[in-house]
Every structure is written in structure tokens, then in C-alpha cells.
Amino acid sequence: MNPSQKERFSEALARVAGDEDTLGMLATIAAEDAPDMMRELRREVADGDMPEVARTSHALKGLLSAFETKEPVSGLEALIEAARENDPVTVASLHQKIAPSLADLLEEIRQLAS
Amino acid sequence: MATVTTFPESKTLSKWSKAMPSLLVIDDDRAILALTEKALSPIADIVTAASAAEGLEELSRGSFDAVLLDIQLPDQNGLAVYCEIREHDRRIPVIFMTVEAASNTAIEAMQLGAFDYIAKPLHVEQLRDLVEKAIEQRQISSVPVAISADDEGGDQSAELFIGRSPAMLDVFKAIGKVAKQDVPILVRGESGTGKELVARALFQYSHRCDETFLAVNCAALPDNLLESELFGHEKGAFTGAESRRIGKFEQCNGGTLFLDEIGDMAPAVQAKVLRVLQEQRFERVGGNKELTTDVRIIAATNRPLEQMVDDGDYREDLLYRLNGVTIELPPLRDRLSDVPSLIRFFLAQAKQEFNKADLEGLSPEAVDLLTRYDWPGNVRQLRAVIRRCVLDTVMPVITPDVLPDAIAKRHHPPGELSTDDEPGRQLPRLVSRLLNEKSTNIYSEAMEYMERYVILKVLQATEGNQSRAAEMLGITRGKLRDRINAYNIVLKSDVGVSDHDGMETQTK
Numbered sequence: 001m002n003p004s005q006k007e008r009f010s011e012a013l014a015r016v017a018g019d020e021d022t023l024g025m026l027a028t029i030a031a032e033d034a035p036d037m038m039r040e041l042r043r044e045v046a047d048g049d050m051p052e053v054a055r056t057s058h059a060l061k062g063l064l065s066a067f068e069t070k071e072p073v074s075g076l077e078a079l080i081e082a083a084r085e086n087d088p089v090t091v092a093s094l095h096q097k098i099a100p101s102l103a104d105l106l107e108e109i110r111q112l113a114s
Numbered sequence: 115m116a117t118v119t120t121f122p123e124s125k126t127l128s129k130w131s132k133a134m135p136s137l138l139v140i141d142d143d144r145a146i147l148a149l150t151e152k153a154l155s156p157i158a159d160i161v162t163a164a165s166a167a168e169g170l171e172e173l174s175r176g177s178f179d180a181v182l183l184d185i186q187l188p189d190q191n192g193l194a195v196y197c198e199i200r201e202h203d204r205r206i207p208v209i210f211m212t213v214e215a216a217s218n219t220a221i222e223a224m225q226l227g228a229f230d231y232i233a234k235p236l237h238v239e240q241l242r243d244l245v246e247k248a249i250e251q252r253q254i255s256s257v258p259v260a261i262s263a264d265d266e267g268g269d270q271s272a273e274l275f276i277g278r279s280p281a282m283l284d285v286f287k288a289i290g291k292v293a294k295q296d297v298p299i300l301v302r303g304e305s306g307t308g309k310e311l312v313a314r315a316l317f318q319y320s321h322r323c324d325e326t327f328l329a330v331n332c333a334a335l336p337d338n339l340l341e342s343e344l345f346g347h348e349k350g351a352f353t354g355a356e357s358r359r360i361g362k363f364e365q366c367n368g369g370t371l372f373l374d375e376i377g378d379m380a381p382a383v384q385a386k387v388l389r390v391l392q393e394q395r396f397e398r399v400g401g402n403k404e405l406t407t408d409v410r411i412i413a414a415t416n417r418p419l420e421q422m423v424d425d426g427d428y429r430e431d432l433l434y435r436l437n438g439v440t441i442e443l444p445p446l447r448d449r450l451s452d453v454p455s456l457i458r459f460f461l462a463q464a465k466q467e468f469n470k471a472d473l474e475g476l477s478p479e480a481v482d483l484l485t486r487y488d489w490p491g492n493v494r495q496l497r498a499v500i501r502r503c504v505l506d507t508v509m510p511v512i513t514p515d516v517l518p519d520a521i522a523k524r525h526h527p528p529g530e531l532s533t534d535d536e537p538g539r540q541l542p543r544l545v546s547r548l549l550n551e552k553s554t555n556i557y558s559e560a561m562e563y564m565e566r567y568v569i570l571k572v573l574q575a576t577e578g579n580q581s582r583a584a585e586m587l588g589i590t591r592g593k594l595r596d597r598i599n600a601y602n603i604v605l606k607s608d609v610g611v612s613d614h615d616g617m618e619t620q621t622k
């Protein structure tokens with residue numbers, strides 16, 4: 001990990017007791033699994049499949065929260081709630097808002113894994 | 115990744131009594147499975163499952179010391195999985211993992227008896243501490259209970275007659291002797307020793323047992339109200355006395371009146387009580403008519419009445435009237451040998467009252483701590499502690515970690531001894547306790563303690579080698595074997611020597 005990555009992911013590193021190897025392992029898994037989940041989420045939002053949006057968002061939040069607990073990951077919580085309330089309009093709006101930030105985060109995680 | 119940092123070695127690995135505990139992790143997030151496997155492998159063998167079905171399948175195949183369970187699984191709700199785990203083995207501590215730590219599901223899980231829950235993202239040090247705690251709990255819970263929760267229940271009055279300590283046997287004898295004598299009785303003892311139970315027993319075994327029994331706490335009422343409560347009042351006797359009131363002395367005619375906290379009585383009331391004791395006569399407050407009553411008085415106090423007489427705060431003539439017969443209730447610390455019986459009684463009561471069908475009892479370590487505590491609040495405190503433990507425990511066996519801090523702080527995990535717990539250090543305490551209990555078996559008990567200590571120390575010195583130990587002790591191997599069996603000394607040739615009290619000493 002370079003100094004800026006250590007700074008960027010200092011909280012995540014603290015959670016794994018400073019073990020960069022472990023964080024790297026988690027980054028590799030997230031870099032492999034998250035893109036499919038994000039694609040699925042996009043499709044489910046477009047289809048208006050609220051139960052599946054809630055399930056996928058929940059799983060994505062669990063996966064990415066190992067690296068970031070604030071925005072954009074915390075934004076998934078609102079998405080989950082809107083999906084559980086069966087509100088496709090709010091879900092679409094929220095998804096559109098956080099999707100670019102999620103993609104940026106995923107890119108940072110990919111670099112951590114490499 | 116430039117740096118490789120390993121997790122610090124678990125300091126507690128050696129405390130597990132079996133080679134390596136096993137942990138089942140059920141989560142559909144493979145990052146969680148990988149993280150738990152990496153972080154927890156120094157302290158447990160990890161088996162992972164990515165779905166509820168797979169997890170339950172693993173559970174049926176293996177023997178696990180704890181389960182880490184995701185609350186939201188793709189094929190089944192975590193709570194339903196938890197219920198199936200409980201059906202399989204209700205002793206397995208289950209720790210829920212949840213992204214939403216404050217969720218209703220997490221609360222519901224705790225209500226169902228989950229060991230604990232941990233929020234995601236997982237913090238590995240917290241996770242490891244929690245898993246270690248769960249494994250320790252599992253292992254402690256797996257030993258046979260020292261006191262079963264199913265032994266006995268019984269009605270509340272039976273509580274008094276629990277115990278075989280010499281001090282309590284004296285109390286029982288005194289009750290038997292004086293119950294049928296129509297004399298006032300003074301029951302003395304610290305708060306929480308059960309003075310009202312003695313009063314009720316005196317009543318139940320008296321000739322007046324079919325008549326009324328009333329109890330008045332003299333400390334609970336202001337002086338003027340106490341006077342009115344005991345003797346009654348006439349209409350208009352004081353502001354607010356809108357009608358005549360019959361007092362306890364009148365109401366209890368023919369029966370037994372228990373006056374608790376008799377030391378907390380104003381001089382005017384003391385004078386009226388004295389008159390009842392002497393002449394069985396009194397007047398209602400504000401009344402002129404003399405009334406007669408036939409009441410047996412049983413009084414109780416934890417206050418130094420003699421000192422109060424010397425200080426001018428209590429009537430000497432009342433004290434002598436009251437303490438014609440005195441029953442002294444010992445504090446619980448002077449009858450610690452009765453604690454296990456009392457625990458058994460309160461445990462059975464609480465199990466029934468709180469509907470804890472799964473509760474099996476108390477671990478030996480918990481019983482040991484409870485029987486070594488001083489109990490400043492006496493039997494009442496012991497009862498409260500047992501009830502609290504029954505409410506708090508999520509496991510079938512109550513272990514030291516659910517005891518209040520003041521009691522549990524004396525607990526040291528196996529392998530860690532406090533100075534007090536070191537074998538041999540308890541002899542002065544043992545002799546003091548036996549003296550307090552007026553034991554007639556002090557020599558034998560002290561010698562047994564000494565013998566066990568000597569044998570333990572020599573076995574530790576020989577690292578469990580019995581031939582060498584017998585030679586050093588100057589006894590035959592057969593005799594040493596007999597002593598080892600008699601004192602339940604457990605040899606662990608590779609680790610140390612522990613005795614049945616859980617004291618364990620590492621040998622290098």
C-alpha cells in the first residue's frame with residue numbers, strides 16, 4: 001500500500017488490525033464480486049424489482065463497507081429502505097445519484113488489490 | 115502490498131482444554147468468510163458455509179464450539195437458522211453478524227437467546243475477543259453443572275429452613291423451643307438475613323397459627339402514622355382523621371403481630387407498645403376508651419438496642435420486655451456452607467418464575483465464587499443475584515461472567531491464579547470459616563486441605579510423574595493414587611496439574 005492508500009483506507013486498515021495483507025485479500029474479493037453486483041443492481045432498478053434491489057443493495061453494502069462506511073456506501077442504506085418501502089421512483093433517483101461514486105470507490109479498491 | 119503483518123498470536127490459546135476449538139461461520143459474503151478464516155484461524159478451526167442449508171449440513175456433521183451467523187442469508191432468515199441450531203444443540207453460542215446493528219432482527223436475536231451480535235464491517239480484534247468469549251462460554255457450559263436448576267422449588271417459607279450450618283441449626287432449635295410459648299420474641303440479625311421468615315415460622319408453629327398474622331414495618335411510617343397504624347384512631351383525632359380507624363393491635367386480637375425494625379420507633383410509641391406488652395391494654399389515638407387485646411408480639415431489629423438505651427434513644431424497660439427470648443440470625447458470611455443449598459432453592463424458584471426451561475444450573479466456578487463471597491446483603495442479596503443471573507444468562511449454564519462484578523472479580527480464567535487462589539493460601543480462611551461455623555470437624559477438614567496441597571505441589575514439581583512424586587512424598591504409589599482419586603486431582607502430563615476446584619498451575 002502506498003502512503004496515500006494507507007491514508008485513504010486508514011479506518012479499514014485499523015479494522016483488520018493493520019494487516020495490509022488481509023485488506024488486500026478483501027480488496028481482491030470485492031474487485032471480483034462488486035462489478036457483477038453493481039450490474040445486477042442497475043438491472044433490478046431498471047426492472048423495478050424492489051425485493052431484489054433491497055437484497056442486492058444489502059449485499060453490496062456489506063461487501064463495500066469493509067473499505068468505506070461513509071458515502072457512497074452509507075447512501076446504499078437509503079436505497080435499501082426505499083426498496084423495502086416499494087418506492088421505485090426514489091430508488092431510481094438514489095441509484096442514479098450514488099452509482100458514479102460507487103464506481104469510483106470500486107476503482108480505488110481495484111488499485112488496492114493489484 | 116508491500117508489508118506483511120500477521121495478527122498477533124492469541125495469548126489465550128493455551129487456556130482451551132481441548133486442542134483447538136471449532137467455529138462454524140455462515141455467511142453468503144465470501145469476503146466475510148475469508149476474513150473470519152484468516153483472522154480467527156489462530157484460535158479455532160474454521161468451517162465456512164455460504165448458505166443456511168450448507169451451514170445446517172455442516173452443523174449436523176461436525177461438533178462446533180461456536181457459530182458466527184449472518185442475520186440475512188439468501189435461502190433462509192438468520193433467525194430461523196438460529197432456531198434450528200438451537201434445536202440441534204442449545205449449548206452452542208451463536209453470534210449474529212449484521213450490517214444493521216440496531217435492527218429489530220438483532221434485538222429479536224438477543225431476545226431469543228443469541229450469545230451476542232457484532233456489526234459489519236467486522237473489526238477483527240473485537241471479533242476475536244467475542245469469539246474467544248463464546249468458546250470459553252461453550253467450554254464452561256459443557257461441564258456438568260455443580261448445582262442443578264431442577265433440584266427443588268418449594269414455597270417461600272421453606273427458604274428459612276434451608277441450611278445445616280451449626281448457627282442455623284441453633285435458630286431452628288430456638289424456634290422449636292419457643293414457638294408454642296406465648297411470650298414476646300425479639301429476632302435480631304443483619305438486614306436481609308430473613309427475620310420476617312423467622313417470625314412467620316414462629317407463628318406457624320404456635321397455638322395461634324389459625325389466627326391472624328400481621329406485619330408492620332416501624333421504619334416505613336412517620337411516627338404519628340405508625341401510632342395510628344398500630345393503635346388506630348378516633349374520628350377527628352387529627353387533621354384528616356375523618357373516620358374511626360382500627361389499628362393492628364385491635365385487628366390482630368388473638369393473633370400474632372410482627373413489628374419489624376422495632377428500633378425505629380418514637381418514644382411515645384415505645385411507651386404505648388410497652389403498655390400493651392405489660393397489660394395488653396391501649397387506647398386509640400384521640401380516644402379515651404381503654405381497649406384490651408390478646409396479641410403475641412414478635413419484634414425484629416438490626417439496630418444495637420442496648421447502645422440505644424445507653425444513649426437515651428430507647429426505653430430500657432421496653433428492651434427488657436422484648437428480649438425475654440431472643441433469636442439471633444447469623445449473617446450469611448458466617449454460614450457460607452449453606453450457600454449451595456440456598457442457591458439450589460432460589461435457582462429452582464427463578465427458573466420456574468422466569469420460564470427458563472433450558473436452564474440447567476450453575477457451573478462449578480460460579481458456585482465456587484458465590485460460596486466465597488462475603489454477602490453483605492445476606493440471603494436477600496443472594497436471592498437477588500441468583501434471580502438476576504437467571505434473567506441475564508443466555509446459556510443453559512450460569513457461568514462466572516454473568517455474576518455481578520463484585521463477585522466475579524474474584525474469578526480468574528484457568529491458568530491465571532490470584533494470590534488468594536494459589537493452592538495452600540486458603541488455609542487460614544478455611545479455618546476461620548470453620549471456627550465461625552462452630553464446626554466440630556476442623557482438624558479433619560484442615561488436614562485434608564493440607565494433604566491435597568502437599569500432593570499437588572509435589573506432583574507439579576515432578577510434572578505429574580507419580581513414581582517420583584511418591585518417592586519424594588515418602589509414600590507408596592498405591593497410596594498416592596488413592597489420594598489423587600480421593601481429592602479429584604486431575605493430571606495433565608503435558609500442561610500441568612489441576613485440582614477439582616479448577617485451580618491449575620502451569621508447569622514448564
